[in-house]
Amino acid sequence: MSEETSSQPRTAWSDDLLWALSVFDTAVLLLDGELRITHANAAAHALAARVDPAHPDPSVLLRQLPAEAWAPACTIGRWRGEVATASGVVLQVAAYCGQRGNEMRRFVVLDDVTARVAREHELTSRHDELERTYRRLASTQEQLLQTEKMASIGQLAAGVAHEINNPIGYVHSNLGTLRDYASALISLVEAYGRELGTEHPASAHLQQMRERLDIDFIVGDLPQLLDESREGIERVTKIVQDLKEFSHVGRDEPVRAVDLHKGLDSTLNIVWNDLKYKVRLEKHYGEIPPVECHPSELNQVFMNLLINAGQSIAERGTITLATGVDNEEVWVSIADSGCGIPDESLARIFDPFYTTKPIGRGTGLGLAICYGIVAKHHGRIEVSSRLGFGSTFRVVLPVQQPRPGQPGA
Numbered sequence: 001m002s003e004e005t006s007s008q009p010r011t012a013w014s015d016d017l018l019w020a021l022s023v024f025d026t027a028v029l030l031l032d033g034e035l036r037i038t039h040a041n042a043a044a045h046a047l048a049a050r051v052d053p054a055h056p057d058p059s060v061l062l063r064q065l066p067a068e069a070w071a072p073a074c075t076i077g078r079w080r081g082e083v084a085t086a087s088g089v090v091l092q093v094a095a096y097c098g099q100r101g102n103e104m105r106r107f108v109v110l111d112d113v114t115a116r117v118a119r120e121h122e123l124t125s126r127h128d129e130l131e132r133t134y135r136r137l138a139s140t141q142e143q144l145l146q147t148e149k150m151a152s153i154g155q156l157a158a159g160v161a162h163e164i165n166n167p168i169g170y171v172h173s174n175l176g177t178l179r180d181y182a183s184a185l186i187s188l189v190e191a192y193g194r195e196l197g198t199e200h201p202a203s204a205h206l207q208q209m210r211e212r213l214d215i216d217f218i219v220g221d222l223p224q225l226l227d228e229s230r231e232g233i234e235r236v237t238k239i240v241q242d243l244k245e246f247s248h249v250g251r252d253e254p255v256r257a258v259d260l261h262k263g264l265d266s267t268l269n270i271v272w273n274d275l276k277y278k279v280r281l282e283k284h285y286g287e288i289p290p291v292e293c294h295p296s297e298l299n300q301v302f303m304n305l306l307i308n309a310g311q312s313i314a315e316r317g318t319i320t321l322a323t324g325v326d327n328e329e330v331w332v333s334i335a336d337s338g339c340g341i342p343d344e345s346l347a348r349i350f351d352p353f354y355t356t357k358p359i360g361r362g363t364g365l366g367l368a369i370c371y372g373i374v375a376k377h378h379g380r381i382e383v384s385s386r387l388g389f390g391s392t393f394r395v396v397l398p399v400q401q402p403r404p405g406q407p408g409a
């Protein structure tokens with residue numbers, strides 16, 4: 001069972017110790033001062049046969065010990081480590097070293113921990129998978145909540161938009177008529193003045209009245225006042241349109257497979273006028289297949305994202321448009337070098353009516369509309385942002401919409 005290597009100098013280990021080691025089920029190598037094996041117990045022989053079945057000699061175990069192990073072993077008395085052998089057996093190794101009288105005594109204890117390490121690996125990978133699943137579930141739940149919120153606000157918005165639409169319509173058209181009436185009346189007043197001339201007995205009194213009532217000012221201000229009111233109403237009309245868009249009222253465009261680059265470019269044309277003075281545009285279009293979608297709805301998404309990107313840039317900056325394919329999904333990313341979004345706002349930017357912009361500049365509906373449209377297309381919008389450096393909005397869409405009856409349809 002136990003072995004003493006006769007060709008090597010013998011170190012005086014006691015018989016009791018050697019007997020104890022022979023029944024010990026952990027591999028132990030006893031060494032002399034020159035690191036030669038003077039004794040290997042039965043467990044060491046058995047372990048050597050597992051580590052190197054072709055040459056089952058205990059020296060194979062000693063060779064697994066890294067050279068740097070002895071320095072700490074000899075200074076602090078012990079070194080411990082785990083070693084993966086070429087045959088796949090994983091060893092937990094401890095090397096001990098100490099002075100006994102004149103002699104340096106060393107020994108090595110080895111344990112086969114292959115099974116434990118494999119179990120640990122499996123546990124770790126299961127744990128990682130669980131964590132990934134958990135994260136997926138959490139984000140799905142968040143999306144569901146968001147969709148739910150959108151749906152109820154959408155209904156409300158649709159109702160409000162419908163109610164407001166009519167009065168806005170006639171206020172808008174009446175303001176137009178009012179402007180015509182006003183200019184007719186002003187022309188008449190001015191004609192009276194001219195026709196009466198300064199000699200007419202009433203003219204002094206009329207002139208007095210004209211001054212008291214500030215008619216000259218009114219004549220100048222009235223058209224401007226009406227124009228401003230009309231502009232205001234037009235802004236309200238735009239908000240109502242946004243609200244309808246948001247709730248998808250009155251949209252029955254069929255799904256078509258289209259080239260998204262065309263949509264992006266034509267949308268860019270529309271908003272470019274507002275951007276061209278401060279924005280440098282970079283395009284990195286990849287090769288993408290036609291995507292099944294409601295094209296004008298997606299253009300609306302691109303438009304809102306482009307407008308936001310432009311508004312995030314105060315003075316001068318870059319907007320980068322990029323597209324590509326990943327698996328069965330096409331992505332379009334719109335990145336800006338603008339102000340960025342603080343962490344605490346990130347969770348709210350898709351909420352309807354959430355805006356950080358001044359009144360008249362933002363309604364807080366843009367991203368809510370984008371969210372609804374992209375969700376309807378079975379896609380998603382990913383956002384990454386660094387405060388002070390810019391934001392990237394990435395719209396990811398399936399190439400094909402699920403057919404009716406298919407999961408997710």
Ligand SMILES: Nc1ncnc2c1ncn2[C@@H]1O[C@H](COP(=O)(O)OP(=O)(O)O)[C@@H](O)[C@H]1O
Nearest residue numbers: 308309312349355356357362363364365366367
């Ligand atoms: N590209 C962007 N850079 C920085 N902030 C952004 C960007 N896009 C959206 N945001 C933030 O999200 C908010 C909501 O955007 P949105 O729904 O389009 O509404 P609005 O533009 O009318 O404010 C914005 O007010 C802004 O704070």
Ligand SMILES: [Mg+2]
Nearest residue numbers: 304308366367
């Ligand atoms: Mg916006």
